[in-house]
Amino acid sequence: MxxxxxxxxxxxxxxxxxxxxxxxxxxxxxxxxxxxxxxxxxxxxxxxxxxxxxxxxxxxxxxxxxxxxxxxxxxxxxxxxxxxxxxxxxxxxxxxxxxxxxxxxxxxxxxxxxxxxxxxxxxxxxxxxxxxxxxxxxxxxxxxxxxxxxxxxxxxxxxxxxxxxxxxxxxxxxxxxxxxxxxxxxxxxxxxxxxxxxxxxxxxxxxxxxxxxxxDRVEWLIMPDPATAAAALQTGEIDIWEQPSQDLIPVVTGNRNIRVERYSNLANQVMLRPNHLYPPFNNPKARLALAYATDQADFLAGGFGDERFWRRCNAYFVCGGPNGTEAGTEAYAKPDLETARRLLRESGYNGERLVLTTSNDIAAIGRMAEVTADALKKVGFNVDVQFADWGTVTTRQQNRGSPDQGGWNLFVTYASGATMQSPMTNIGTNMACERAWAGWPCDAEAERLRGAVVDATDDTQRKNAVEALHRRLAEMQPYRVLGQFDQPYAHRTTIxxxxxxxxxxxxxxxxx
Incomplete structure (x- = not known):
């Protein structure tokens, strides 16, 4: 054997x-x-x-x-x-x-x-x-x-x-x-x-x-420029383009030697993550202002183009997944700029500069960061978009220092549906303070409700626990859900x- x-x-x-x-x-x-x-x-x-x-x-x-x-x-x-x-x-x-x-x-x-x-x-x-x-x-x-x-x-x-x-x-x-x-x-x-x-x-x-x-060997060839990756796939220099830019998909699919397919059953989730350690986002009113100030369609269209690749969704645990409730998010399904401005004033924010760290290495993320700045400026946020390579951005995300000491206030990113579909694996809804993911949200009630999901003894009890948790998250806004999208991959027909x-x-x- x-x-x-x-x-x-x-x-x-x-x-x-x-x-x-x-x-x-x-x-x-x-x-x-x-x-x-x-x-x-x-x-x-x-x-x-x-x-x-x-x-x-x-x-x-x-x-x-x-x-x-x-x-x-x-x-x-x-x-x-x-x-x-x-x-x-x-x-x-x-x-x-x-x-x-x-x-x-x-x-x-x-x-x-x-x-x-x-x-x-x-x-x-x-x-x-x-x-x-x-x-x-x-x-x-x-x-x-x-x-x-x-x-x-x-x-x-x-x-x-x-x-x-x-x-x-x-x-x-x-x-x-x-x-x-x-x-x-x-x-x-x-x-x-x-x-x-x-x-x-x-x-x-x-x-x-x-x-x-x-x-016998796998080589990852780093190609930050999407046009370069598209050309390499068409000529056969590469066999797989793991995350093709949606605006170039029509270009590569015009080649009879290339196929575009999915490798995940769940859509990816886009998020706007605030840093809960520093003003103004240590105040939930400022985080709620993000929800009322933003239109998911603007971000998704900016990042992924054709609407066939994306959909609106306010479920922290992903629409189409086993825990995909939108309970508690009804009020900001569409933007309400006046409410956003009021909440921002009540949070104590006075126009201080806010650092949004991002990268054009992943083109969709860079584009959505620019949409973020435009949307938030309309309600009174003073956003400074700072671009760097993706490795630097992800390293900076772990920096707990103040924004003027190498830290940050905001970033846009996305995660797989498999990551976000469960209260146990969703990295953004973990509100366990210093043990939470970058942004370090802290809320004992959300953590108690997350524990209730684990302790549920049957499917009905677990479903009710997930809904209660989701309502609390909608109030506390560990991050602003910006909707979801499908990310295909492209490959040569030899693969x-x-x-x-x-x-x-x-x-x-x-x-x-």
């Missing part, structure tokens, strides 16, 4: 898959950064204990078997045999425990699981026990998370480091190895097939199942096997 799996994991033909990703890779640690490009990198080289299938159902990945005690307070996991890191060390329970502790200190659903966790104990090298203070039915879902900061299993020596400082090593146990020698920031990122990797025997399904690599998943995956892809 082992020999047959090894043969299956090591395809003979030499293949190089060339991809234009949506951004450059700056941070290597998928536990320290929740941005998509770092998560894509993390899923190349690391694995998680469980993995979500195409329907976001958790399936065992690194785990061979698991069991739960009758009272739901003890979960015992046994790792698959033969797991080893890229440096040859075996993956052990100690690595897993250290990795999970680090992840719980950073991630939205990881932090919630951490609140319920009493301790973790290694039984032997392959078996460990997660002991809870009270039942948490979403344990497999959490341990398979592919959104936010993913629960990547690292070497104990890496995972034991300060969770607030990114790990600079990139040694995982996944199907690809990071080729540091050929990494050129701003130009190229290279991954080689891990010949020692043993995939699961099940068919691939989303992130779950057998992660069989069918190319097949791209899986439905929260981010683009590179195993299972074949190149003719």
């Amino acid at each position: 082992l020999a047959s799996l090894q043969a299956y994991a090591q395809p003979a033909p030499q293949r190089v898959l060339r991809v234009a990703p949506h951004a450059d890779l700056k941070t290597l640690d998928p536990v320290a950064a929740s941005i998509v490009i770092t998560r894509m990198h993390g899923l190349m080289i690391y694995e998680t204990l469980f993995a979500w299938d195409a329907n976001l159902v958790p399936r065992p990945q690194m785990v061979e078997s698991f069991s739960t005690s009758a009272d739901g307070l003890a979960w015992t996991f046994t790792l698959r045999p033969g797991l080893k890191f890229h440096d040859g060390q075996p993956v052990t329970s100690r690595d897993v425990i250290a990795s999970l502790k680090r992840w719980m200190a950073r991630d939205t659903i990881g932090g919630k699981l951490g609140e319920y966790t009493d301790r973790m104990e290694a039984v032997d090298d392959r078996t460990f026990v997660l002991r809870l203070k009270r039942p948490f039915a979403l344990v497999p879902f959490a341990l398979g998370s592919a959104v936010g900061q993913i629960p990547a299993i690292m070497r104990e020596s890496d995972a034991a480091s300060d969770p607030m400082r990114p790990v600079t090593e990139a040694i995982g146990s996944g199907p690809f190895r990071f080729n540091r020698a050929e990494w050129r920031s701003g130009a190229k990122v290279v991954y080689d097939r891990n010949a020692d990797y043993l995939p699961r025997s099940e068919p691939p399904d989303g992130l779950a199942g057998g992660r069989v690599v069918k190319v 097949s096997g791209v899986l439905i998943a929260p981010v683009m995956l590179f195993w299972n892809i074949e190149k003719k």
Whole structure:
């Protein structure tokens, strides 16, 4: 059986898959950064204990078997045999425990699981026990998370480091190895097939199942200019354009050797994120002013053009998803500029300069930032739009300093529907103060209501808990929901096997 799996994991033909990703890779640690490009990198080289299938159902990945005690307070996991890191060390329970502790200190659903966790104990090298203070039915879902900061299993020596400082090593146990020698920031990122990797025997399904690599090398070629990426796809210089600019989709689809398709079942959500640490957005009235001052259609049209790619939606947990209520948002479904001006005055804002940090590296985000400035100026906000490369912007987002000391007041971004569809994984609705995502919203009542979603004992109770939470979020505005859009990818017809998943995956892809 082992020999047959090894043969299956090591395809003979030499293949190089060339991809234009949506951004450059700056941070290597998928536990320290929740941005998509770092998560894509993390899923190349690391694995998680469980993995979500195409329907976001958790399936065992690194785990061979698991069991739960009758009272739901003890979960015992046994790792698959033969797991080893890229440096040859075996993956052990100690690595897993250290990795999970680090992840719980950073991630939205990881932090919630951490609140319920009493301790973790290694039984032997392959078996460990997660002991809870009270039942948490979403344990497999959490341990398979592919959104936010993913629960990547690292070497104990890496995972034991300060969770607030990114790990600079990139040694995982996944199907690809990071080729540091050929990494050129701003130009190229290279991954080689891990010949020692043993995939699961099940068919691939989303992130779950057998992660069989069918190319020998993946190159990310950084192309910030969309026209350059479009031309490269048409000439065959690249095989995949991960996030084509919508205004260039008609150009590439005119080529009979190119197809444009989706790799996600849920639309992406756009958000305007305020910094809750500093005036005026430490006052919920100023945050509500953002909601009343903005028309989603202006942002979506500016960012994504043709209306067939986007829709209005005020659901924090995504329209079309299992938790997609819009309860409590009815009042600002359309702009009300007078109400926005009144709330802004009542917040104590007096025209101080507000820093909106953004980038044109991701063209839609840069365009929506400019729409933001125009919209907010109409109601009295004094917005200073500051452009930088995307890596600098995402680094600055983590800066808790005041805006005049390298911090910020606002930014526009978007996240996958898979990330935002659940109160447990939605990074923006985590209002746990210093443990929240960039912007650091703080509201004990929202966190109590989020806990009620976890504690719900049936679907009806959980639905009611989600609606109550959503109404509170609509009042507190951790961020302004700017609607949602579909992001296709474009590929040469020589490429097949791209899986439905929260981010683009590179195993299972074949190149003719």
